Amino acid sequence: MPRRQPFTALCSTLAHTSRLARADLHTHTTCSDGTYTPAQLVDLARRSGLAGLSVTDHDTIDGIVPARAAAGSALEIVPGVELTASHGGKIIHVLGYFFRSDDAALNEAMARLRAQRVGRFREMIERLRGVGVSLEEEEVRAAGTANVQGRRQLAEMLVKAGKAATVREAFTRYLGDFGRVNVPAPALPAAEAVALLRGAGGVAAWAHPPYDDGTRQALAELRDLGLQAVEVDFPSLQGAKQRQLRVWAAELGLAATGGSDCHGPDSVRRAVGVCGVTLRELEIVRKLAS
Numbered sequence: 001m002p003r004r005q006p007f008t009a010l011c012s013t014l015a016h017t018s019r020l021a022r023a024d025l026h027t028h029t030t031c032s033d034g035t036y037t038p039a040q041l042v043d044l045a046r047r048s049g050l051a052g053l054s055v056t057d058h059d060t061i062d063g064i065v066p067a068r069a070a071a072g073s074a075l076e077i078v079p080g081v082e083l084t085a086s087h088g089g090k091i092i093h094v095l096g097y098f099f100r101s102d103d104a105a106l107n108e109a110m111a112r113l114r115a116q117r118v119g120r121f122r123e124m125i126e127r128l129r130g131v132g133v134s135l136e137e138e139e140v141r142a143a144g145t146a147n148v149q150g151r152r153q154l155a156e157m158l159v160k161a162g163k164a165a166t167v168r169e170a171f172t173r174y175l176g177d178f179g180r181v182n183v184p185a186p187a188l189p190a191a192e193a194v195a196l197l198r199g200a201g202g203v204a205a206w207a208h209p210p211y212d213d214g215t216r217q218a219l220a221e222l223r224d225l226g227l228q229a230v231e232v233d234f235p236s237l238q239g240a241k242q243r244q245l246r247v248w249a250a251e252l253g254l255a256a257t258g259g260s261d262c263h264g265p266d267s268v269r270r271a272v273g274v275c276g277v278t279l280r281e282l283e284i285v286r287k288l289a290s
Contacts, residue, residue, distance in 0.1 A: 023052025024276040025078060025285075026095065026207065026231065026259025029067070032057035033152045035264030039070035041272065046075055048273035052282055054080035054097060054259065056207075058150065059113040061101050078282070082207060083197070084113060087190035087222065092206065094193040095231065095257065098289035099202025106200045109188060116186030117150065124154055127181035128174065133163050151175045151182070152263070167266070194226040203288045205229035205257045208236065209245065216248045223252050228288050233258025233275045235267075255284045 028034030029041055036044065038055060041063075045053040053075055055063040061081050068077045079101060083094045099106065125140055135157055155170035164170035174181045188196070194204040204227050206219070219230060232245045233256070249256055258277045262270045277285075 021278055022050055022273065022276045023054070023076070023078065023279060023282045024048075024050055024259045024262070024273050025052075025054040025080065025097065025257050025282070026056050026082070026234065026275075027053065027262045027272060028057055028082075029055055029063040031055075031060055031063035033150050033263060035266075036262070038063045038067035041262070042067050042070040042075060042077075044272040046071075048271075050075065050273050050276070051279060052076040052078055053272075054078035056080035056082045056095055056259070058082050059084060059110045059117070061107075061110070064101060079202075081110070081197075083110070083193045084185055084187045085190045085193040086187040088218070091185055091187055092190060093208070094190065094197065094227075095205040095207045095229075096197035096200075097203045097205065097257070097285055099197055099200035103196075103200035106196045109192070109196050113186050113188065120183045120186060121150070121154065123183050124151070124175070124181050127183070128158075131174075131180055133158070133174070135161055135163075150185075190222060191225045194222070198226055198228075198290075201290045203228050203255070203285055205231060205255070205285075207231050208234045208261065216252075219248055219252055219254065223254060227254065229255035229257050229285055231258055232256045233277065234261055235269045235275060255288060256281050257285060 024045060027041055029036055029038045031038065041055065042053065055067045055077065057063050064077065064079050071077050078097055079099060081096045083096060085092050085094045125135060128135065152167065155167040155175055158164040158170040159167060164173060171179065176182060197204040206222055206227060208231055230245065230249050232242060232249060237245065246256065256277060258275050260270050260272055260274045262272045
């Protein structure tokens, strides 16, 4: 058998090391507001050399089973979800891991959030009409059958209809937090979101703490509500802020999570596997589940 060239051997070693060392714990699929199917996401994770992947769709766990079917034994699929919550008068997102997917209370809360999201979506469409921006009724009806009706999906509809050049422009002109047609997202109180995840035997983590609100005090408040972990590796967090967040997490006894927050191919900065955790960090999170 011919010997491999040194460069080929090096590439093989690096790929093997990467596969053993990393897991992306924050991704989205077509089951919520992502553009990749669960199977496509799994394929990208395998191509990226990941050892673990968590599908964390918004307020739904419908992507977990198809992701596991696609992954087989080649990739660990960590059960995950991203719950919409509120704390201190602001929307935050709480990631859940390793929970029981058949937990009645958790599933009822997610169903309630999804139903309220439909109402929000239609109200934003009405507000768009009020400012002279109308969408075809056929597009509106099609969106009404989607699993999650959110601002991103509405922004994509505006781009497709020629009402905005890009998703970013749609948010700037209409859908941003202080935009003309935005309606506050339905959300669970943070304490309830954390309690639901922990009641289902899972682990609750704060997703992508905002730069201005991700303070030690806010972390301590959420920790006191039962939060067990915080995302310390995500695309918009870099350098000194990332190091500071890790220090605070350690001081407060919070585990570290991380992920790309991938929604599709539109952002290289959020490609599958660009952020994540080591398998040692994943094991720490796993052991927190009950």
